[in-house]
Amino acid sequence: MSYKNILYSCENRVCTITVNRPEKLNALNRETIAEIGRAIKSAESDQNIRAVILTGSGNKSFIAGADISEFALFTPDQGKELSQHGHDVFNAVERCSKPVIAAVNGFALGGGCELAMACHIRYASENAKFGQPEVKLGLTPGYGGTQRLPRFIGTGRAIELLITGDMIDAQEAYRLGLVNKVVPQQELMNDCFQLAQKIVQQAPVAIAQVLNCVNDFMNKKTNGFDTEVNSFGYCISTKDFKEGTSAFLDKRKPVFKGN
Numbered sequence: 029m030s031y032k033n034i035l036y037s038c039e040n041r042v043c044t045i046t047v048n049r050p051e052k053l054n055a056l057n058r059e060t061i062a063e064i065g066r067a068i069k070s071a072e073s074d075q076n077i078r079a080v081i082l083t084g085s086g087n088k089s090f091i092a093g094a095d096i097s098e099f100a101l102f103t104p105d106q107g108k109e110l111s112q113h114g115h116d117v118f119n120a121v122e123r124c125s126k127p128v129i130a131a132v133n134g135f136a137l138g139g140g141c142e143l144a145m146a147c148h149i150r151y152a153s154e155n156a157k158f159g160q161p162e163v164k165l166g167l168t169p170g171y172g173g174t175q176r177l178p179r180f181i182g183t184g185r186a187i188e189l190l191i192t193g194d195m196i197d198a199q200e201a202y203r204l205g206l207v208n209k210v211v212p213q214q215e216l217m218n219d220c221f222q223l224a225q226k227i228v229q230q231a232p233v234a235i236a237q238v239l240n241c242v243n244d245f246m247n248k249k250t251n252g253f254d255t256e257v258n259s260f261g262y263c264i265s266t267k268d269f270k271e272g273t274s275a276f277l278d279k280r281k282p283v284f285k286g287n
Contacts, residue, residue, distance in 0.1 A: 029070055033060040035085070036067050041078045042224040043071040046085050053092035054084040056139040058110060060095075064143075065117035072124050075286065078232055079224040080124065082147055083131035084140075087213055090132045090156065091140025096165065107170075114139065114171035118146040123243060125236035127227050131220040132156045133213060137195070142171040145180065148239060150206065151220050152198040153213035158206060159195035179246060180206045231268040232286035 029036070035046040045067045047054040064082075071077045084090040099110055121128055121143070130136075130147035137159050144150050144158070152158075160173045168174060169190070178186040181204040189196070198210045211219050227235065237259035245252035263269050268284045275282035 029066065031063045031067065033057075034063045034067055036070070038071075038074075038077060040225065041076060041228045042081060042221060043067075043074070043077045043079070044081045044083065045071070046083050047091055048085045050086045050089075052095060053089035053135060054086070054140070055092050055095040056114075056143070057095035057098045058113060061114055061117050061139075065120055068117075068121055068124055068128070072126055078126060078228040078235075078286075080126055080128045081131050081217070081220050081224060082121075082128055082143070083133055083217065083220075087133060087153075087155075089134040089140070090130070090136040091143055092135045093138030093140055093161070094170070111170040114142075118143060118171050121146040122148075123239075124148075125239060126232075127224075127235060127239065129220050129224060131216050132158075132198075132207065133216055137161055138169065138173075139171050142169060142173045142176065145176040145206075146172065149208050149223070151209045151211060151216060151223070152201060152207040153216045154198055154210060155213055156198040156201070156207075156210075157195045158198075158201045159193065160190050161193035161195070163191055164193040177206075180204070229281075229284075231263075231266075231272060231282070231284040233266050233268050234263050237263055 033049050035048050037044050047060060049055060071080050128147040130144040130150045132144050132150055132152040134155055135157050136144045138161060141158050141160055160169050162169050174190060185204060201207045202210050241252055241256045241259055244250040244255040267287045271284060272282045
């Protein structure tokens with residue numbers, strides 16, 4: 029599968045998706061969002077892939093936001109359609125059955141912050157900046173920012189950032205719980221890859237079920253406790269469970285095959 033605006037590579041069961049529009053600070057246009065969706069789908073369907081790293085090219089920007097020039101003259105209906113398209117793709121990232129790690133290597137603003145929040149884990153470089161500055165353009169966030177940001181940092185702080193458009197640095201994002209770890213920029217991709225390597229050693233079916241349970245916890249329309257009960261029962265039926273318990277009793281490392 030070929031891409032125009034992203035780079036897609038795989039190594040040791042880890043897929044790296046890099047938004048590659050450095051001349052635009054990796055700003056998201058509709059085509060790029062669609063390519064991210066296709067890349068996530070490709071990684072999810074590839075049985076050899078067990079984790080995904082999502083990042084931006086260069087050392088200044090993860091994703092600096094949406095490409096404003098694309099929708100400056102949109103009608104309301106066109107705006108709604110663009111927002112729905114972004115929601116569909118970012119929801120697919122969040123619902124991916126394989127862990128998606130955001131390697132935030134610079135500005136993560138607007139749609140970039142929203143995409144980082146759709147990932148399951150966020151590592152940030154020391155120069156990273158986060159924010160939802162849409163109000164400065166007379167807009168609301170369009171790709172889930174008003175819903176995901178309060179989940180991570182609480183309603184009051186989220187509203188403050190959303191209605192001032194202020195940016196926060198990586199350390200503040202870590203303090204608030206928006207990112208998992210802050211590292212020097214030159215170490216970011218290595219740290220993300222090491223995390224991914226730790227993940228790929230675990231049982232893929234169990235990981236997928238954990239992600240599903242957590243997503244149902246975040247979704248107020250579903251009962252995450254019921255999901256967990258069902259997931260626990262399902263995992264007991266898998267060969268990975270039999271391998272995991274046998275390995276534990278035999279005092280050896282398990283070899284999970286994802287079935």
